[in-house]
Amino acid sequence: MSWDGPPVKLRIWLLTIVVILSNVLGNLALKLGMDHATEELSILGLIKTVFTPFVLLGIGLLVFWVLTRLTLLSLADLSFVLPVTAVGYILTAFIGKYLLSENISTERWAGTLFIVAGTALVGSTYPKTTQPDRGTAS
Amino acid sequence: MKWLMVAAIVGCTTISDLLQSHEMKRHGEIHEFQPGRWGRVMAGALQRRYLILSFVFMALSFFALLTLLSIADLSFAVPATAASFVVETVLAKLLLKERLNWRRWAGAGLVACGVALVSM
Numbered sequence: 001m002s003w004d005g006p007p008v009k010l011r012i013w014l015l016t017i018v019v020i021l022s023n024v025l026g027n028l029a030l031k032l033g034m035d036h037a038t039e040e041l042s043i044l045g046l047i048k049t050v051f052t053p054f055v056l057l058g059i060g061l062l063v064f065w066v067l068t069r070l071t072l073l074s075l076a077d078l079s080f081v082l083p084v085t086a087v088g089y090i091l092t093a094f095i096g097k098y099l100l101s102e103n104i105s106t107e108r109w110a111g112t113l114f115i116v117a118g119t120a121l122v123g124s125t126y127p128k129t130t131q132p133d134r135g136t137a138s
Numbered sequence: 139m140k141w142l143m144v145a146a147i148v149g150c151t152t153i154s155d156l157l158q159s160h161e162m163k164r165h166g167e168i169h170e171f172q173p174g175r176w177g178r179v180m181a182g183a184l185q186r187r188y189l190i191l192s193f194v195f196m197a198l199s200f201f202a203l204l205t206l207l208s209i210a211d212l213s214f215a216v217p218a219t220a221a222s223f224v225v226e227t228v229l230a231k232l233l234l235k236e237r238l239n240w241r242r243w244a245g246a247g248l249v250a251c252g253v254a255l256v257s258m
Contacts, residue, residue: 011169067180070158070189074168078159079230079242082223083249093256111255118248121241129237130163 008075012127015072016084022068024091026061029054031096076127083122086115140214143206148222150199155226157192159234216257223250 033054049055072081090112097104165186170179183189206215227246230236 011171070162070180070183071168071176073159073162074165074183077230077236078155078234079227079236079238079246081159082155082226083242083245086223086249086253089253089256105258107255107258111252111258114248114252114255116252118245118250118252120245121248122245125239125241125245130235 009127012072012075015068015075016081019065019068019072019081019085020088020091022061022065023085023088024095026058026065027092028058028095029061030058033058077129080122080125080127084119087119090115140206140210143202143209144215144218144221146202147199147206147219148225150195150202151219151222152226152229154192154195154199155222156229156233157188157195159230161186161188161192163234217254220250220253220257223253 033049033052033056036052036054050059069081069085072085093108093112094104097108162183165183168176168179168183170176203215203219223246227238227242231238
């Protein structure tokens with residue numbers, strides 16, 4: 001399989017966006033679900049909470065996140081995937097701050113710049129530097 | 139106890155990610171994105187034993203994180219576990235034989251620092 005040309009790179013970046021969004025939205029849905037949980041803290045209460053709409057949505061999104069991340073790992077190196085998907089930390093932090101209506105600290109702005117710079121550096125490298133042992137997928 | 143949990147999280151996350159990356163490299167590139175076909179490809183991939191093992195370590199990491207959060211603040215937990223970015227990058231080179239140039243090393247370091255700062 002060829003790695004030259006934009007289509008594969010574009011595919012990797014689109015998949016990266018899907019991985020990031022499914023993780024961020026999944027965590028957000030879980031948080032909203034747990035915030036609205038009215039059950040008492042017991043095993044039975046926890047099981048009832050799992051079957052509430054937001055928690056179910058969160059679990060579904062996180063299962064989708066695992067599957068799309070595995071697909072991304074079939075196309076790109078681990079040392080590429082880890083830093084570029086770290087943008088999710090920024091989105092999570094900002095969504096959390098937005099929902100809690102808090103100010104964004106200097107440290108958080110600095111951290112955001114660090115992550116953006118790191119992601120840009122890694123994103124400018126070739127996504128895959130190894131060849132599969134054997135190709136079985138379509 | 140706090141640092142034991144940090145070590146458990148970093149260790150289990152690292153093992154899980156290395157197993158997943160190793161197994162997906164062996165599986166081969168997935169270029170099938172039509173939902174039905176993609177689902178079938180992934181269903182086949184999920185039967186690989188190292189992937190199943192990776193989910194065990196993923197679960198252990200999750201429970202270690204829950205334990206850490208019960209004895210420490212989130213502002214401690216997430217920055218402390220950001221070390222896994224650097225550890226995994228080193229092991230990706232040593233074990234997965236990924237070829238890392240200075241941009242990947244610098245990027246991994248910057249992201250680790252950034253995650254620590256954002257989580258404060």
